[in-house]
Amino acid sequence: MESMNESNLTALAAFNHNEALTKIPTFLFLVLLTPFGIIGNAGVIYVYGCRLKKTNLQHFITLLAVFDIVCCLVAFPLKMVELWLPVMYPSGNLCKVQNSIICFTCVASALTLLIISVDRYKKVCRPTQSQMTLCHAKILFSVITVISLIYSVTAAFIYDRRSIPLDSDGYLVGYTCVMDFNSVVTQGYFLALFVVLVIVLGTMLVLYCLVWKEAKKHFMQSDLRYRHSENQEDGEDHTSPHKRNLHRTNRTVVLISLLFAISFVPSLLVSVLFAQFTHVQFSMTTRTIRELIYGTWALNSSMNPLVYGFCNENFRTEFQNLRIPFGCYGRYPAPKKNDIKSIAQV
Known part of the structure; x- marks a missing residue:
């Protein structure tokens, strides 16, 4: 009996090794993204949470970074365990925690980006109407958290460590x-998740199209007045600072939303598609590509800080000068008021 157990264990390890070969690219992908996500999101939380004046956008960007860094610290390593031990997974609880956090991050990011798009729309297209306040932002934060927790608890029920014949x-x-x-x-879980993503992405697409259209219309004349007031010559930058700040802010939130779509939509579609062919034996190449597409969800949690850095030179400067803080500002002098105002435009 003992020799049979040893033989089965050897065979199981060999089977696990062969299966893990299809997951090596995804494993290395997560290994590469993890330090980017942890360091980048920690910098976002510090800069946007402590160095900038508190606006709705700063609150929501900080909120996104908190969700993302939790995912990078917990879900990424657990996912790597799953990829390394595809048929020797050690614990059902780890499986539930991993997928619950991934689900929580997905839903929370989607809802936060939806609220950001609504906030941008009201500021640009409906500036004379009542705007979202910080009190509203805090209430919405609670709503986002509750809805995301409901989805993540559901994920804990449907994911588990299960035995499979080899x-x-x-x-x-x-x-x-x-x-x-x-x-x-x-089936209901994935349908509900898919509906949420379709509604969120469709709404953001419509709102940002309206934002860009309205912004272009409203600031053409302001650019002309700015050029004449400054007596600028041909060949100089005729764009007013107000419009540059507006474009920079809109570009940031649009790119974050685009990154979210690239991260979760392919992963969700492939999950639903391959769920219909559970008994089909795919080739090693197909399974490797499938795992890579599954892994695109990690882009959302790790690459957002690069979007902030790409869109805002002031954020890059603050991030490069980052020190270990003692409190919010630590031993280092707080940024000047003008600097805070310019950075806050993102």
Whole structure:
């Protein structure tokens, strides 16, 4: 009996090794993204949370960074365990925690980006109407948290460590972190998640189209007045600072939204598609590509800080001068008022 157990363990390890080969690119992908996500989001939390004046946009960007850094610190390592031990997964609780955090981050990011798009629309297209206040932002933060928790708790029910037969005789059994594809709860969960993403992305697309159209119309004349008031010559930058700040802010939130779509939509679509072919044996190349597409969700949590840095030179400067803080400003002098005002335009 002991020799049989040793033989099964050896066979299981060999099977796990062969299966893990298809997941190596995704594993290395996460290894590469993890330090970017942790360092970058920590910098975003510090700069936007402590160095800038508190506006709605700063609150929501900080909120996104908090969600993202939790995902990088917890979900990324657990996902790497799953990729390294695809048929020897050690714990059902780890499986539930991993997928619950991924689900929480997905829903929370989607809802936060939706609120940001509404805030930008009201500021640009409806400036004379009542605007979102910091009190409203805090209430919306609570709403986002509750809805995201509901989705993440549902994910904890449908994901678990499950046994799978690895040979035709059923003697060799592996354990993997997977959802119950045949469950009605699973089908409802993915349908609800898909509906949320479609509504959020569709609404953001419409709102940002209106924002860009309205911004272009409103500031053409202001640029002309600015050029004449400054007596600028041909060849000089005729764009007013107000318009430059507006474009910079809009570009930031649009790129963050685009990154979210690139991160989660392909992953969700592939999850739903391959769930219909659970009994089909795909080639090694197909499975490798599938795992890479699955892994695109990690882009949202790790690459947002690069968007902030790309769109805002002042944020890059603050980030490069980052020190270990003692409190919010630590031993280092607070930024000047003009500097804070310019950075806050992102």
